[in-house]
Amino acid sequence: MTPARAPAAETGLSTSTEADKSPATTKNHLANGSSGCCADSVDNDVELFDSKILFDLDFSNPASDYRGMDLCPKTPGKGLRMRALRRGDFQRGYVGLLGQLAHVGEVTERMYKDRFDGMRNCPNTYYTIVLEDEVHHKIVGAATLVVEQKFIHSAALRGRIEDVVVLEDRRGQDLGKLLMDTATLLSKTLGCYKVSLECKDKLVGFYRQFGYQVDLGNNYMIQRFRN
Numbered sequence: 001m002t003p004a005r006a007p008a009a010e011t012g013l014s015t016s017t018e019a020d021k022s023p024a025t026t027k028n029h030l031a032n033g034s035s036g037c038c039a040d041s042v043d044n045d046v047e048l049f050d051s052k053i054l055f056d057l058d059f060s061n062p063a064s065d066y067r068g069m070d071l072c073p074k075t076p077g078k079g080l081r082m083r084a085l086r087r088g089d090f091q092r093g094y095v096g097l098l099g100q101l102a103h104v105g106e107v108t109e110r111m112y113k114d115r116f117d118g119m120r121n122c123p124n125t126y127y128t129i130v131l132e133d134e135v136h137h138k139i140v141g142a143a144t145l146v147v148e149q150k151f152i153h154s155a156a157l158r159g160r161i162e163d164v165v166v167l168e169d170r171r172g173q174d175l176g177k178l179l180m181d182t183a184t185l186l187s188k189t190l191g192c193y194k195v196s197l198e199c200k201d202k203l204v205g206f207y208r209q210f211g212y213q214v215d216l217g218n219n220y221m222i223q224r225f226r227n
């Protein structure tokens with residue numbers, strides 16, 4: 001989903017907070033309904049979707065066992081908050097976190113906000129769920145559900161899970177399980193007739209625990225135009 005940019009620095013990511021002042025980028029930004037840097041600071045709390053939908057999920061029977069802890073979107077664990085991605089989450093490290101999943105390249109705060117606005121302008125489509133460490137104001141985990149509108153299957157909805165990642169030093173603490181349970185349950189609750197994801201061989205076991213299966217006979221095909 002991230003547009004290809006110049007090759008990355010060693011970290012695979014530029015976290016520059018300076019707005020990209022290129023005319024094209026500024027024009028895109030204004031077209032998305034904001035009026036400059038002052039509006040930006042006001043808009044930092046804007047959510048990609050209404051977080052309330054997460055708290056209303058029926059978590060009485062999650063796929064995962066949380067070792068006796070009663071984790072759910074409302075109570076994701078001590079010092080944590082689960083919510084929708086916000087326009088200000090570049091500052092809380094969301095793009096840096098994605099760098100632990102894949103090559104991110106150069107993504108400035110301006111580019112992040114333009115992309116956020118573009119996604120938000122497609123209602124009922126992008127559901128990026130994040131876990132925020134409320135003490136350090138840092139995004140420590142994230143997963144995105146994309147809901148595709150189809151004509152087939154009686155004009156059905158189809159879910160795709162993308163960009164699942166937990167901060168390296170927070171792994172093994174059930175955060176990935178909570179994000180996956182939430183994204184999967186959200187897809188079902190929104191009425192998707194199916195939900196799928198792509199993963200490396202070594203993660204098939206991880207995703208099986210949430211009910212995903214390798215779809216024998218069907219193949220994942222790809223044509224890559226750039227890295």
Ligand SMILES: CC(C)(COP(=O)(O)OP(=O)(O)OC[C@H]1O[C@@H](n2cnc3c(N)ncnc32)[C@H](O)[C@@H]1OP(=O)(O)O)[C@@H](O)C(=O)NCCC(=O)NCCS
Pocket residue numbers: 100101163164165166167170171172173174175176177178198199200202203204205206
């Ligand atoms: C995959 C990832 C999201 C898991 O997050 P996490 O917070 O460490 O996971 P959790 O602590 O919630 O769950 C770990 C559980 O899954 C199991 N698990 C983890 N990796 C597994 C694997 N490859 N195969 C089978 N089970 C696995 C663990 O044994 C553990 O089970 P347990 O709770 O019964 O002991 C995290 O490792 C990550 O961000 N990896 C890098 C990015 C990435 O590869 N994302 C997936 C893209 S498809």
